[in-house]
Amino acid sequence: MKIKWIEIENFRSIRERQRITLNSDLTVIAGKNESGKSTILQALKCFNEYEFSEDDSSFSNERAEPEIEVCFELDAEELLITDNQEYDVEENSKFELIVTRSDVSYYNGEVIDLGIKPFEENIKELLFKIKQVLNDNLIGVVPNDLINNKDLENNDEYLFKQKFNSFLKSVPEDTQNKYLTEFDSIKEMLKNIEDEIEKKDYFYDCINSILPKFVLFDSFTDILPNSFTNKDEKQKIIERFFSITDCRSSNLFEVNGQKRKQLSNRVSANISGDFNDYYHQDTVKIKVEPDGDDIYFFIYDKDEEIPFRPEQRSKGFQWFLSFYITLKAEEKNSILLIDEPGLYLHPKAQKDILALLEKLSLDNQVLITTHSPYLIDPDYLERIRLVNKVNGLTKIENKFYKGADKDTLTPIITSIGLDITKNMTFSNEGNVIVEGISDYYYLSAMRSFLGSQCPIKDTINIIPSVGATQSLNMIALLLGWGLEFKVLFDNDREGNRAAKKAKQNFDLNDEDIVMISNANDDQVEDLFSEDDFINYIIDDYIEKNGTKNSSKIRGTGSDKVLISKRFKERINKGDITELSDETIQKFTSLFLKLSNRKQSPALLLV
Incomplete structure (x- = not known):
């Protein structure tokens, strides 16, 4: 059984209803200190123990009851938890079970529809039959308030049974004998209702018995x-x-x-x-x-x-x-909650923690909070959920590239940078220095997309710097090592200034320095056609900023890097199989400049 999502309302720093979706294995809640990361884990602890304290009420609305709702996903085998009935479901089907806990606990979802609804329908039908017997045979015998009982209409079998039994005690024996068949019929149907209620209660007991427990690890x-x-x-x-x-x-x-x-x-x-x-x-x-x-x-x-x-x-x-x-001691079917794992550990040991978490997540869903880049695997950024605090209230964002400030995104950006520098090598056959990480991701993605048609050889390395000015330090390093290279600059003010300094300081010629294009202010995003940019780069970003213009994201470093990272991942996974001729021609033209190969007249761009 897995958790699909959690919704939290009126719990500590979370006032308005917030949903967090969970990965099937490992989910990372990232955010700066005091943003409310631990609040999410504490909410699940309260859900597990079904106990809320006065301190758990929302800071801004103490009168409202905290409410935690968890959506579990069951497979067909897990659904067969009771021998009271059989289900006509496909073997690989999945079913939602939504459990809500506040001052009361209640259940919803497909599992309840399949498991509980038949019992409730039987109860409803029996109550309807009781009402028919009362109306057809017992008018004038039983009180009108029993015949027109609102409990029957509301399917409240408990109150009706209580009133009916109370009435029978006051009925004379000869009247009971005269209407024995009718009274026995009602008694029998009430007994059948009790049986259905027992089956329903048993089903709920079975459901509760297979719900995974939440295990919170307190680091301190x-x-x-x-x-x-x-x-x-x-x-x-x-x-x-x-x-x-x-x-x-x-x-x-x-x-x-x-x-x-x-x-x-x-x-x-x-x-x-x-x-x-x-x-x-x-x-x-x-x-x-x-x-x-x-x-x-x-x-x-x-x-x-x-x-x-x-x-x-x-x-x-x-x-x-x-x-x-x-974590090793906890049985399977547990949801492991870990608050700031590895807080005291140095980076290398934190990577051991990540390896342990990933192994544990094969059998248990794991949910951690962190602000450490060493617990964020750059190859699995989809695990990340961002938490930020706005005006004292916690906000949850399920897309790692949206809705967070610079400090919140820092560990993600750092992890991406660490991943690149960790694997970065230099080639004797050629290197391309680019201004930043987003340039690295876009060029790497397009080289993969073009495959054998890409003019730049696989042996040529693309090396990211941290801005046009810092590219000059990379130039000095590669010159000192005697390695071949080219430098790619944006055709903006900073890029042109850095290109001029590179020529003056290092005596580089025009072939060593390549501008992203001949158009003023162009950056790497401008090599995509407008349709490709909208459909494949910022399709979700439009929701955030309402823009279709690449220049709008140029200055927002965090967003720019994460969006480029996402594009590269989609290319690698084969999610993007087609790009426009305009995009392909522009990138091919750029790769030709970087490769020293002659450009075909068919690829010359105006």
């Missing part, structure tokens, strides 16, 4: 202690520790001597081997060492004899160890 409290006694063994982190070692902590208090030592060694070996598969900063041994009434945890470094208590290790190590224990 769920830390493995130095030791524990048999009085402490019910601590959650200790229970989780032993659950992943196939041993109960109580076993260590039930045996003595050599058996106790053997058992503790087995537990230590089980936990250490698996932990080191995920933790790559160092090889460690985690040992459980009993001493009288106490069980101690010790951490040994590789080839070291000196033991360290957990509290003597770094905050980062303590966090990673407890994080690993908590």
